[in-house]
Amino acid sequence: MIEQLPQNLHPVLRRVYAARNVCGPADLEHGLNELHPPHLLSNVDTAAELLAGILMAQGRILIVGDFDADGATSTALAIRALRAMGAKAVDYLVPNRFDFGYGLSPEIVQVAQAHRPDVIITVDNGISSLAGVAAANAAGIQVVVTDHHLPGPQLPDAAVIVNPNLPGDPFPSKSLAGVGVIFYVMLALRTYLRAAGWFTSRGIAEPNLAQLLDLVALGTVADMAVLDRNNRILLEQGLRRMRAGQACPGILALLAVAGRTCHRLVAADLGFAVGPRLNAAGRLEDMSRGVECLLTDCPQSASTIARELDALNRQRRAIEREMQEQALASLEVLQNEFATASLPRGLCLLDAGWHQGVIGILASRIKQRLHRPVIAFAPAADGNLRGSARSVPGLHIRDLLERVSSRNPGLIVKFGGHAMAAGLTLHEGDYERFRLAFEATVTEMASEEIFERIVLTDGELEPDQLDLSLAQTLRVAGPWGQGFPEPVFDGVFAVVDRRIVGEEHVRFRLQAFQNETMLNAIAFSAARHGWDKVQGVVRLAFRLDVNEFRGRQSLQLVIEHLEPAS
Structure with missing residues (x-):
């Protein structure tokens, strides 16, 4: 397949496209006549x-x-x-x-x-x-x-x-x-x-x-x-x-x-x-x-x-942060009682004080942290509970809710959604019954493999490929997004320095393991994971990014995953 791609493409980009089933030049045409x-x-x-x-x-x-x-x-x-x-x-x-x-x-x-x-x-x-x-x-x-x-x-x-x-x-x-x-x-x-x-x-x-x-x-x-x-x-x-x-x-x-x-x-x-x-x-x-x-x-x-919308978004972030802290504190109690592996395969979370408009983001954050389907509930004005569900690849959340509903007529007032996200309404008194049915159905429908946290990358880069030119090429080679992901690479680096910026982001100074090249990197919202204390040699999954400051562009790695190098 890679042989069918244009020869003038950067070899890394050819590899990236081939991994995303781009078969030839026609797949890269973005004219409206191609719709x-x-x-x-x-x-x-x-x-x-x-x-x-x-x-x-x-x-x-x-x-x-x-x-x-x-x-x-x-x-x-x-x-x-x-x-x-x-x-x-x-x-x-x-x-x-x-x-x-x-x-x-x-x-x-x-x-x-x-x-x-x-x-x-x-x-x-x-x-x-x-x-x-x-x-x-x-x-x-x-x-x-x-x-x-x-x-x-x-x-x-x-x-x-x-x-x-x-x-x-x-x-x-x-x-x-x-x-x-x-x-x-x-x-x-x-x-x-x-x-x-x-x-x-x-x-x-x-x-x-x-x-x-x-x-x-x-x-x-x-x-x-x-x-x-x-x-x-x-x-x-x-x-x-x-x-x-x-x-x-x-x-x-x-x-x-x-x-x-x-x-x-x-x-x-x-x-x-x-x-x-x-x-x-x-x-x-x-x-x-x-x-x-x-x-x-x-x-x-x-x-x-x-x-006005920007101010509302800052308010939303503050509400979300507080709700996430509450949810994680509750989960920490569970994890102290059970091994993480013994936590339910599907998690239902409910708090009477949670904001109905933010539960979707909360479910997404907890799902990312624990890598399992999550439904966050909040009380609605009509006395019911509104739930927002987020799933992991390999488990179709709307199909799952349909199975729960068909086996328990009347349990779910209404629901709808996609493979990865859904919304639903419950009568308040049915929460516990739904939670048990949801957990059981997740266990029934989900294979063990989907709960394994797997980081997929586009492989390693040669030392001379860690440069601004490739970052600029990849930036405009998309558009990247859901189902056509932005390229992520992996490699081993030594942590030279790290510090917290903007409350919870962590900025790193790294040295490429293969040579003495020094690189700047950032990990967003990483302080909450303790990455600001990382030191020594690490293996990273990262994206190449173009950082622009006062009109000057430079290479920056955006870290998606970090672990000690073996």
């Missing part, structure tokens, strides 16, 4: 026809989104696209997670009726909203569901459902984020309106929907969608627009408050800097503020909202 065509997506043409009829009649369209970054970008994209195509009455509604919970619920339909919509378009939700769609139908409101989450055994009775994960759907990419699905629906709608002569008859400039790919890129990365080739094209095209300063004012403002510069932007900046700030609105308050940031065309307004 899978919209007509392959089941029901997309039917959705386009229905929406075109409402738009031409100047009917009322209501977007119902989700309260995360994928939902916010999906909502903003739908509104921007519909307005650009001539829709006059387009509004949106994002359920507040604390008052309504997830998705198109009957309660949200009741709120939606105040907008008097002719059609509700769900974005990044709806595939499990059986009762909500039924309530909308009863109120005489058509529903177009656009979603990417895995469907359950019964589908909602919507006018149209567009979801690449519907049974039998021929769309080749099953990994579209919610924002990717609505982008494809808008492409199909534009095609229908063009064929109907809508733009020419109304004197409307046909919109260039590629201008919305900044939103597609952000939502795709923030939702950790698997970067198959189709998603890599969408992401790369969005990044190119951002690097050229052509993103919407809200994204530019969020980049600015995060201290990122457009021309050096990579996918990781969206995942670690922009996404969390946008998500903070939905986690702590109301995602409508995040949507407004993405909708405004005024740079001053965008900057003001971005600063």
